Amino acid sequence: MTANELQFDPTRTALVNVHWQRDIVTAEGAFAPFFAEAVQRHGVIDSTRSLVQAAREAGVPVIWARAAFRPGYPELIMNTGLSHAIKDLNALVEGSRGAQIIEELTPLDTEPVVSHPGTSAFPDTPLDAILRRLGVETVLFTGVATNITVEGTARDAVNLGYHAVIVSDACAAATDAGHDATLETFSLLGQTATVEEIRAALQGVAAQPVGSAS
Known part of the structure; x- marks a missing residue:
């Protein structure tokens, strides 16, 4: 996708940042062996900071x-390896x-x-409820992990009627x-774009509505 394929109304757009937490994305965190190296190697913290600004x-x-989670993890459903990892760590x-x-x-x-x-x-x-109260139609997603909670949240956004990027x-x-x-695979449901493409769209450079196939 190029920048001129992406366009959205900032007044109807929100940025949702998923799981930028110490235990998940830092070298000292409980999940450091899983995610910290990729986070650092790809510079995604700096990229996300630029997009947030x-x-x-x-x-x-x-x-x-x-x-x-509350101590003891009473709300954690122990039906996945991820759930067990959270509790074990x-x-x-x-x-x-x-x-x-x-x-x-x-x-x-x-x-x-x-x-x-x-x-x-x-x-x-x-x-x-927050998104609907704000009149949001398009939701941009950043976070870790791409293929777990970022994707899960983005897919739910699509099912709820939002344009998801x-x-x-x-x-x-x-x-x-x-x-x-x-x-x-997500390109079949919503869109993917880079930080620079999003920044260009925010500046009004784009020419094609969000929601079109990429």
């Missing part, structure tokens, strides 16, 4: 999604340093932060193959 300057609402406990969003991407006081227990930020959270260089996964597979 551009969204704020354009008046695009910025929303944050985080995984957080004692990760993402509410109030812990590991559950915090990293300093580089600190939310503003005015930016909503939703917490969720599953692999999508929509179920059992106010995310959909995964920002390809503001996401990372445990493997590049997993990241690339999500980007390839």
Whole structure:
């Protein structure tokens, strides 16, 4: 996709940033063996920071999604390997340093932060209500992991009637193959775009509506 294929109205667009938490994306985090190397190698924190700043300057609402659990994990459904890993690693406990969003991407006081227990930020959270109250039609997604909660949230957004765009260089996964597979298949449901393509669209350079096939 090139920049002139992407266009959206900033007043009807939101940026949702998924799981930019210490336990997930830093070298000190509980999930460091899975994600930290790819996050660093691809520079996705800096890319996301650039996009967040551009969204704020354009008046695009910025929303944050985080995984957080009470001690003992009473809300965690133990039906997946990921769920067992979270509990075994004692990760993402509410109030812990590991559950915090990293300093580089600190939310503003005015930016909503939703917490969720599953692999999508929509179920059992106010995310959909927030987006609808803001009149949002297009949702841009960044985060980790591309092929787990970023994809899960983006797919739910599509099912709820939003135009969904995964920002390809503001996401990372445990493997590049997993990241690339999500980007390839998601083009059938929504769109993928780079940070620079999104920035150009925010500046009014684009010429084609979001929602068209790429």
